[in-house]
Amino acid sequence: MDYFRAVYLADERSPRALKLTTEAIHLNAGNYTVWQFRRLILETLHVDLHDELDFVGELARDNTKNYQIWHHRRWVAEKLGTNATSKELEFTQEIFSEDAKNYHAWSHRQWVLQTLGGWEDELEYCDKLLRDDIFNNSAWNQRYFVVTRSPVLGGLEAMRDSEVAYAIKAILAKPENESPWRYLRGLYKDDMQSLVKDPRVASVCLDVLMNKRDCVHALNMVLDLLCHGYEPSKTLENAIDALCLDSGVSDSGLTERVCSVLQVVDRMRTNYWKWRKSVVPV
Amino acid sequence: MLKREMERQQMANQRMVELAMLESRVMNNGDLTITQVNDSIERGGRMGELKTEKHVKYILSVEKRKDDYVSVVMEHLRLNGAYWGLTTLDILGKLDAVDEDEVVSWVMQCQHESGGFGGNTGHDPHVLYTLSAIQVLALFDKIEVLDIEKVSNYIAGLQNEDGSFSGDMWGEIDTRFSYIAICSLALLHRLDKINVERAVKYILSCQNLDGGFGCTPGAESHAGQIFCCVGALAITGSLHHVDKDLLGWWLCERQVKSGGLNGRPEKLPDVCYSWWVLSSLIMIDRVNWIDKEKLVKFILDCQDKENGGISDRPDDAVDVFHTFFGVAGLSHLEYPGLKAIDPAYALPVDIGQHTTPNPSWHHFGSAGLWPTQFCLGRPSETCSIFPAHIQRYRAALARKTKNMVAGGLTAFVFGLYFYTMRSVGGTNELQTGQHTTPNPSWHHFGSAGLWPTQICLGRPSETCSVFPAHIQIRTVPNQGCRASIPEILNPGVDIVQFSITQTEIFNYK
Numbered sequence: 206m207d208y209f210r211a212v213y214l215a216d217e218r219s220p221r222a223l224k225l226t227t228e229a230i231h232l233n234a235g236n237y238t239v240w241q242f243r244r245l246i247l248e249t250l251h252v253d254l255h256d257e258l259d260f261v262g263e264l265a266r267d268n269t270k271n272y273q274i275w276h277h278r279r280w281v282a283e284k285l286g287t288n289a290t291s292k293e294l295e296f297t298q299e300i301f302s303e304d305a306k307n308y309h310a311w312s313h314r315q316w317v318l319q320t321l322g323g324w325e326d327e328l329e330y331c332d333k334l335l336r337d338d339i340f341n342n343s344a345w346n347q348r349y350f351v352v353t354r355s356p357v358l359g360g361l362e363a364m365r366d367s368e369v370a371y372a373i374k375a376i377l378a379k380p381e382n383e384s385p386w387r388y389l390r391g392l393y394k395d396d397m398q399s400l401v402k403d404p405r406v407a408s409v410c411l412d413v414l415m416n417k418r419d420c421v422h423a424l425n426m427v428l429d430l431l432c433h434g435y436e437p438s439k440t441l442e443n444a445i446d447a448l449c450l451d452s453g454v455s456d457s458g459l460t461e462r463v464c465s466v467l468q469v470v471d472r473m474r475t476n477y478w479k480w481r482k483s484v485v486p487v
Numbered sequence: 488m489l490k491r492e493m494e495r496q497q498m499a500n501q502r503m504v505e506l507a508m509l510e511s512r513v514m515n516n517g518d519l520t521i522t523q524v525n526d527s528i529e530r531g532g533r534m535g536e537l538k539t540e541k542h543v544k545y546i547l548s549v550e551k552r553k554d555d556y557v558s559v560v561m562e563h564l565r566l567n568g569a570y571w572g573l574t575t576l577d578i579l580g581k582l583d584a585v586d587e588d589e590v591v592s593w594v595m596q597c598q599h600e601s602g603g604f605g606g607n608t609g610h611d612p613h614v615l616y617t618l619s620a621i622q623v624l625a626l627f628d629k630i631e632v633l634d635i636e637k638v639s640n641y642i643a644g645l646q647n648e649d650g651s652f653s654g655d656m657w658g659e660i661d662t663r664f665s666y667i668a669i670c671s672l673a674l675l676h677r678l679d680k681i682n683v684e685r686a687v688k689y690i691l692s693c694q695n696l697d698g699g700f701g702c703t704p705g706a707e708s709h710a711g712q713i714f715c716c717v718g719a720l721a722i723t724g725s726l727h728h729v730d731k732d733l734l735g736w737w738l739c740e741r742q743v744k745s746g747g748l749n750g751r752p753e754k755l756p757d758v759c760y761s762w763w764v765l766s767s768l769i770m771i772d773r774v775n776w777i778d779k780e781k782l783v784k785f786i787l788d789c790q791d792k793e794n795g796g797i798s799d800r801p802d803d804a805v806d807v808f809h810t811f812f813g814v815a816g817l818s819h820l821e822y823p824g825l826k827a828i829d830p831a832y833a834l835p836v837d838i839g840q841h842t843t844p845n846p847s848w849h850h851f852g853s854a855g856l857w858p859t860q861f862c863l864g865r866p867s868e869t870c871s872i873f874p875a876h877i878q879r880y881r882a883a884l885a886r887k888t889k890n891m892v893a894g895g896l897t898a899f900v901f902g903l904y905f906y907t908m909r910s911v912g913g914t915n916e917l918q919t920g921q922h923t924t925p926n927p928s929w930h931h932f933g934s935a936g937l938w939p940t941q942i943c944l945g946r947p948s949e950t951c952s953v954f955p956a957h958i959q960i961r962t963v964p965n966q967g968c969r970a971s972i973p974e975i976l977n978p979g980v981d982i983v984q985f986s987i988t989q990t991e992i993f994n995y996k
Contacts, residue, residue: 236563
């Protein structure tokens with residue numbers, strides 16, 4: 206490190222200085238000052254940055270959560286421009302094969318798409334990731350990202366119907382999965398009336414509750430629907446009432462009963478459900 | 488790590504044996520008194536206690552280490568480490584264990600000619616370390632050693648056209664840096680150097696459909712990023728843009744079965760989220776939506792009770808980062824004996840002056856610091872600087888600095904009286920002290936006089952930002968000073984020592 210300090214203070218931008226930064230980085234990949242000096246050298250020496258991509262890639266595989274490495278990669282990719290697009294998409298895919306939720310990699314991938322392009326297969330890729338792990342919240346987030354920002358798709362309005370179907374399918378597969386429920390709500394953001402009117406939403410709640418009576422996410426969705434004027438079917442009311450019997454709940458209104466049940470089945474968040482009850486519209 | 492595992496197992500086994508013996512005695516002889524059984528249970532419960540002395544020792548040892556592997560690898564962010572370690576010491580009341588002059592002098596050596604600070608001497612400047620430098624100096628009340636113009640110019644120079652902030656000259660953009668810039672400049676009283684409106688606009692562009700925030704527009708909501716965005720919005724008086732109910736729900740869903748908090752759906756819990764999530768919840772006044780007791784237990788389970796320090800989850804290796812966030816989290820959870828910490832600035836609340844240019848926020852009087860006047864905020868938007876239990880703590884501090892007439896109930900009553908009197912500038916009329924809300928189901932201060940006529944009771948499910956549940960006293964309205972105080976409330980004891988939970992003693996009607 207003393208050698209590094211010497212060339213750094215002398216601002217020597219030579220091949221041997223570059224080598225020194227390589228050594229220093231291998232010693233401590235988090236040392237951001239070394240990375241910054243390396244960039245200065247690379248610029249001065251006009252090094253072929255494709256090699257640099259390989260170098261960073263190797264490091265990143267061992268240090269997938271290192272901010273400096275990802276930032277350096279982005280700097281290199283930006284310099285290479287659209288020549289780097291497919292390589293960057295491939296690289297992030299490689300990282301995801303080990304850790305499909307790596308926040309840095311997702312940030313990088315989103316940057317690549319928006320700066321360099323490559324949207325064509327992105328929705329398909331999200332689907333693949335979700336088939337691998339339907340609980341992957343990052344993939345659900347990316348799906349929304351693609352649906353709303355991709356220049357090759359029709360935008361949220363055009364895609365809403367099919368996306369609702371997609372979310373519902375995921376919910377039925379694993380009702381305890383937080384993400385698709387949130388995704389569903391997100392698709393109807395600022396338009397709760399449409400959520401209430403979409404018969405598939407109430408229907409999936411009922412389907413889930415028939416199989417798992419105390420599914421918190423389903424009960425929460427039912428609560429949201431009721432609070433926005435949904436008229437419950439007799440079947441749904443009966444399902445709730447059966448649950449009430451089990452939980453010893455006896456409030457007068459159906460909506461209040463759902464809140465009380467939630468207080469029991471999701472005890473950790475009992476104060477939240479208590480608050481929901483207090484704001485039930487009259 | 489294996490050794491800890493074995494020790495834990497041993498203790499657990501011992502416990503099992505004890506309990507089994509107790510059980511058999513009760514079953515066979517019935518000769519145990521309730522006290523003996525309770526004592527045993529309590530002993531087990533006491534296994535979950537904060538090992539303050541050990542943690543202090545651990546931090547001081549890390550501070551001294553400069554040559555071992557961990558220190559070398561962390562060398563470039565030593566200034567962050569200093570902030571984590573020193574703030575923890577301060578929360579534990581042990582900041583005097585370090586040499587203040589030595590620390591301050593070393594911090595200043597980390598400053599670059601640009602005005603920014605590097606992570607250690609000889610490192611390039613970056614906002615990450617600049618904030619830590621300012622925070623460390625604030626701990627020692629030494630901000631004045633800075634050339635404030637220089638530092639604030641460095642930070643302000645990193646704002647981009649769209650309102651975002653770069654971390655340094657290399658241009659990485661992240662909402663973390665928005666928070667850092669805003670927090671730093673607020674501590675330096677130089678928020679006017681940036682375009683606050685655009686900064687807020689950029690942060691809001693990172694708001695997602697789940698109510699949370701990511702590092703850049705469209706990025707996944709993440710508790711760490713949420714803390715940064717909510718903190719920045721709080722400091723700039725822009726919390727009204729946040730959908731607090733939606734975000735509060737997302738945040739309280741971070742609590743998993745073990746009682747710990749994760750940072751995103753379907754991820755493992757980690758002690759550091761005790762800070763990111765908890766602070767965010769406090770700033771949006773929804774902290775009662777999590778199960779606090781279970782979280783306390785989780786954090787305490789993450790301690791290395793032998794060697795000190797706290798780890799990300801039980802039985803992992805400890806580090807200063809998680810030690811800080813664990814202790815800070817416990818402070819938020821009102822664990823006894825800890826200094827209160829500000830959820831937005833991440834510094835103990837008795838640090839210097841808190842001012843903000845935003846007129847809709849109450850602010851410190853220009854003449855002096857606490858306890859001259861303090862911010863009450865608007866009840867529907869909890870003042871991010873002084874949420875409920877912090878205000879209690881400050882009230883206790885205020886009482887200490889005044890010579891109170893001794894005597895149980897009187898002292899408490901007077902304390903509260905002076906607290907409220909001071910907050911309204913000593914008049915009988917409620918002005919800035921008045922806690923009103925458009926929501927009629929909230930009780931509010933009577934306009935005729937102060938305590939003891941009537942005080943705000945609020946609704947127990949939404950902690951009144953001024954008088955939270957456990958210091959609220961039922962009065963008989965309009966009948967003067969008649970208060971019924973439950974036995975458990977010991978008048979004359981510092982309010983900060985109370986740890987009554989939300990399970991209420993009173994019935995609110």
